[in-house]
Amino acid sequence: MLPLLAWVSIRHQNGPRFGIWLPLFLLWLLLLPFVLLLAPFIAIALLVIGLNPLETFLVIWRVLEALRGTNVEFDSYSDAVTVRIV
Amino acid sequence: MSENRRQVLEMLAASKITADEAERLISALEKEPSNGASAKGTAEQVKRNAKYLRVVVEAEDGSDPGPVKVNIRVPLQLLRSGVKLVNLIPAPARQHVNDALREQGIAFDLNQIKPENLEELVDQLNDVTVDVDVDQTNNKVKVRVFCE
Numbered sequence: 001m002l003p004l005l006a007w008v009s010i011r012h013q014n015g016p017r018f019g020i021w022l023p024l025f026l027l028w029l030l031l032l033p034f035v036l037l038l039a040p041f042i043a044i045a046l047l048v049i050g051l052n053p054l055e056t057f058l059v060i061w062r063v064l065e066a067l068r069g070t071n072v073e074f075d076s077y078s079d080a081v082t083v084r085i086v
Numbered sequence: 087m088s089e090n091r092r093q094v095l096e097m098l099a100a101s102k103i104t105a106d107e108a109e110r111l112i113s114a115l116e117k118e119p120s121n122g123a124s125a126k127g128t129a130e131q132v133k134r135n136a137k138y139l140r141v142v143v144e145a146e147d148g149s150d151p152g153p154v155k156v157n158i159r160v161p162l163q164l165l166r167s168g169v170k171l172v173n174l175i176p177a178p179a180r181q182h183v184n185d186a187l188r189e190q191g192i193a194f195d196l197n198q199i200k201p202e203n204l205e206e207l208v209d210q211l212n213d214v215t216v217d218v219d220v221d222q223t224n225n226k227v228k229v230r231v232f233c234e
Contacts, residue, residue, distance in 0.1 A: 049176050050176060050177070051174060051176065055174075056174055059167065059170045059171055059173075059174055060171075062163075062167040062170070063164065063167040063168060063170075063171055065163075065167075066161050066163040066164035066166070066167045066168075067161070067164060068161065069137070069138060069159065069161045070159065070160055070161060070164065071157065071158070071159040072157075072158050072159075073155070073156065073157040073158070074154075074155075074156050075154070075155040075156075075157075076152065076153075076154040076155075077151050077152035077153075077154075
């Protein structure tokens with residue numbers, strides 16, 4: 001399943017920590033009509049350059065699916081950034 | 087014959103315990119090594135089923151008041167999927183990248199990155215643990231790379 005949420009937290013120059021939940025599922029829903037609209041053209045372009053469109057879509061889907069569970073945390077004295085993909 | 091088993095048999099010979107008790111004791115002794123083996127097997131199974139690659143860095147130098155900490159967790163499945171993404175690069179583009187790498191003195195061929203080759207590497211990552219600990223005057227760096 002595609003990642004649904006992302007937590008992004010930032011603290012800059014010893015200021016307060018600011019965190020926000022990003023609803024990635026809304027992003028996928030927003031992108032879906034564009035992807036469906038452009039799919040035939042993308043498929044033709046992929047065929048022209050010698051790639052299998054179905055395989056390409058599947059690989060990209062699997063890469064996005066595999067992003068779930070990714071955590072990146074950077075913490076220093078003055079700055080901190082946290083990104084968690086759920 | 088193990089020492090414990092010998093002791094049980096000596097006790098039986100000296101009539102200190104009955105045959106049933108001896109049998110139970112020997113069975114209990116035989117179970118202990120297999121419990122250890124199954125625990126070890128379970129630990130190996132957990133390791134083999136590792137899902138994430140973790141990189142933990144802690145660096146401290148004299149200029150900053152506190153340490154810099156980096157903690158990265160990447161799903162191993164992302165590495166597997168990423169390899170398949172490389173195969174999507176068209177052949178002319180891959181050749182172009184190979185030529186650019188060669189110009190920089192890097193003898194690396196993108197065409198050799200295949201899912202079956204990398205699958206074995208990702209599986210071997212399950213057993214990899216890298217610990218780097220550098221401690222110099224005013225500079226301390228700890229790096230840990232492992233799978234969990």
